[in-house]
Amino acid sequence: MLSIVSTPIGNLEDITLRALRTLREADVIACEDTRTSGVLLSHYEISKPLISFHAHSGDVKVEKIIILLQEGKHVALISDAGTPGISDPAYILVKRAIEENVTIVPIPGASAVLSALVGSGMHMHDFRFLGFLPVKKGRETLFKSLQNKDYTVVIYESVHRIIRTLSDMEKYLGPDHRIVVARELTKKFEEFKHGTVKECREYYEKNVCKGEFVVIF
Ligand code: SAM
Numbered sequence: 001m002l003s004i005v006s007t008p009i010g011n012l013e014d015i016t017l018r019a020l021r022t023l024r025e026a027d028v029i030a031c032e033d034t035r036t037s038g039v040l041l042s043h044y045e046i047s048k049p050l051i052s053f054h055a056h057s058g059d060v061k062v063e064k065i066i067i068l069l070q071e072g073k074h075v076a077l078i079s080d081a082g083t084p085g086i087s088d089p090a091y092i093l094v095k096r097a098i099e100e101n102v103t104i105v106p107i108p109g110a111s112a113v114l115s116a117l118v119g120s121g122m123h124m125h126d127f128r129f130l131g132f133l134p135v136k137k138g139r140e141t142l143f144k145s146l147q148n149k150d151y152t153v154v155i156y157e158s159v160h161r162i163i164r165t166l167s168d169m170e171k172y173l174g175p176d177h178r179i180v181v182a183r184e185l186t187k188k189f190e191e192f193k194h195g196t197v198k199e200c201r202e203y204y205e206k207n208v209c210k211g212e213f214v215v216i217f
Contacts, residue, residue: 002069002097003076004090006083006109010187010212012043014110020044022107026076030065032089036080053077055089062093069102083111087131087156113154116182116214119192127152133165143172157213165215166201173197177217184211 003022008014023029023046030053031037037050051068053061068075079088094104113129128151133139146153157165162181169177175198183191189211193200197217 001074001103001105002094003074003105003107004084004094005076005078005107006111007037007040007078007081009082009110009112009115009185012040014186015040015044016107016109019107019109020046022105023048023076023078025074027073028068028075030075030077030093032078032080037078040078048076051075053089053093057089062096065093066096066100066102069097070100081110081112083109086111086113110186112156112182112185112212112214115185116180116216117152117154119182119185120180120216121194122152122180122216124152126150127154129154132156132158135161139168140172143168147173153217155215157215159210159213162204162209162213162215163201166197166204169215169217170197170201173217179215179217182214182216185214187211 003026005019005022007019023041026048028051029037029048030051032052032054034050034052041047051065053065065075077084077090077093079090082088084090085094097104117124117127130153133142133155169179176196179195179197179200181193181200183193193203195203
């Protein structure tokens with residue numbers, strides 16, 4: 001069995017009872033960064049063999065986990081934060097496991113996309129999640145394709161690129177386009193900044209800009 005276990009996005013209390021039970025029952029936990037996951041696991045006194053699985057894990061690592069699954073082992077997959085597969089590695093492993101008739105069990109929980117969306121006050125019946133925008137190729141085309149759309153768009157952004165992304169949004173969507181920037185969700189300095197693209201860009205240029213971001217427009 002391959003369990004896809006959602007873990008917190010900042011607040012260690014945001015984990016379900018079922019997720020904790022699954023992590024305790026699993027034979028092996030596959031995680032991105034053993035030190036990051038170690039903080040969560042030690043907080044809940046869970047001690048299991050860990051195997052690393054990250055964005056740069058090649059086919060060899062995927063097949064190693066597939067062998068464990070074929071041997072009848074219960075593997076729990078977690079990522080550094082939130083739901084594995086949502087802008088985090090999972091897809092290749094899940095796809096291969098399905099090909100091998102392994103039972104896939106998703107354990108739902110925290111994900112920045114939904115927390116940001118429900119706290120934003122933006123229309124959420126019809127939304128499109130784009131994850132991280134392309135850094136170079138396809139970026140301009142993507143922004144242009146989003147002009148004059150009437151659905152809500154949610155993107156992920158890192159501290160290193162937030163100003164650049166807000167500047168590009170100002171250029172392609174217009175300075176008066178209304179957006180919400182959700183920062184540090186579930187953490188001590190959680191913040192929802194509402195305003196025009198220009199106002200938000202100026203705000204984050206002036207204020208100390210730290211943490212993780214979700215932009216909704
Ligand atoms: N799997 C995660 C999920 O389910 O949300 C996403 C992982 S992705 C590698 C990391 C990005 O998610 C960050 O750059 C940020 O855009 C967003 N993110 C994750 N945690 C966040 C938080 N606490 N507050 C705001 N954004 C967050």
